[in-house]
Amino acid sequence: MGVEIVPTDAPVGAEIRGVDLSLPLSNSGLAAVDNAFNDHGVIYFRDQSLSPEGLLAFTRYFGDLQFNVFGEDHGLDDHPGIVVISNIEEGGREIGVKAAGSRWHSDMCYTANPPRGTILCAREVPDQDGLTLGDTCFAATHAAYDDLPAEMKERLEGCRAEFDFAGRQRAQIITQEQRERFPPVTHPIVRTHPVTGRKCLYVMRDDCTGIAGVEEGEAQRMVAALADHIIRPEFIYRHRWRAGDVLMWDNCTVQHLAIQDYALPMRRLMHRTTFAADAPPA
Numbered sequence: 001m002g003v004e005i006v007p008t009d010a011p012v013g014a015e016i017r018g019v020d021l022s023l024p025l026s027n028s029g030l031a032a033v034d035n036a037f038n039d040h041g042v043i044y045f046r047d048q049s050l051s052p053e054g055l056l057a058f059t060r061y062f063g064d065l066q067f068n069v070f071g072e073d074h075g076l077d078d079h080p081g082i083v084v085i086s087n088i089e090e091g092g093r094e095i096g097v098k099a100a101g102s103r104w105h106s107d108m109c110y111t112a113n114p115p116r117g118t119i120l121c122a123r124e125v126p127d128q129d130g131l132t133l134g135d136t137c138f139a140a141t142h143a144a145y146d147d148l149p150a151e152m153k154e155r156l157e158g159c160r161a162e163f164d165f166a167g168r169q170r171a172q173i174i175t176q177e178q179r180e181r182f183p184p185v186t187h188p189i190v191r192t193h194p195v196t197g198r199k200c201l202y203v204m205r206d207d208c209t210g211i212a213g214v215e216e217g218e219a220q221r222m223v224a225a226l227a228d229h230i231i232r233p234e235f236i237y238r239h240r241w242r243a244g245d246v247l248m249w250d251n252c253t254v255q256h257l258a259i260q261d262y263a264l265p266m267r268r269l270m271h272r273t274t275f276a277a278d279a280p281p282a
């Protein structure tokens with residue numbers, strides 16, 4: 001059977017059918033998956049049985065592994081390239097990063113070269129009386145850009161957002177070493193997707209600390225207005241997880257938010273990998 005691509009009703013997201021990720025991908029299978037990834041920004045495969053080694057091998061088809069600073073203390077035993085995201089506690093200790101992604105963001109936007117994509121493999125999904133919890137939402141940044149009025153598009157031409165890892169949210173929790181590893185950076189507010197050429201908005205309310213050359217109050221207002229625009233309901237795909245899902249997203253085309261609507265004894269366990277982009281984003 002060939003690869004079948006079933007888009008969601010949202011401007012991002014597609015289910016990929018006819019692929020068993022526990023087996024090596026053929027050249028044509030990989031090309032189909034890679035094209036779907038670029039076209040749809042979020043793709044997912046249901047009912048997979050992927051070992052940690054399989055997840056790492058699948059990730060490497062798309063780029064080199066990139067390590068997320070928030071996963072440094074929660075790498076999977078024997079597979080430090082995989083970050084455990086979980087609310088589970090064992091022996092009084094949290095086994096993974098708890099409440100990861102509880103604010104809208106694009107992964108590692110505070111680095112000079114943010115990752116191309118991220119993969120989540122759902123091992124355990126919380127459920128209450130048959131109702132699945134712990135969904136993840138994805139906002140289509142290209143659809144949000146396309147929807148802007150022409151004057152705003154013109155105004156944003158050449159504007160660069162400032163990102164400071166040590167900024168507002170994290171000042172109290174990061175170490176001096178992390179501060180030095182991630183000095184402030186800027187990225188274009190309008191990023192051009194390296195493959196599709198689509199224009200994507202790259203602004204987040206919590207991570208952007210300013211806009212280069214724009215007075216602070218004005219910059220904060222612009223960041224807030226754009227960030228709110230990106231997450232309008234019509235731009236969002238909401239993924240309802242099933243154990244066995246493997247889902248990957250493009251950090252230029254989407255921002256994401258993990259809904260924290262569950263608590264122990266309901267368990268959520270995800271394995272996450274992140275892969276690098278070839279070159280700094282345009």
Ligand code: SIN
Pocket residue numbers: 085100101102120135136256257258259270272
């Ligand atoms: C993340 O932001 O990487 C976590 C997403 C999720 O757990 O659904």
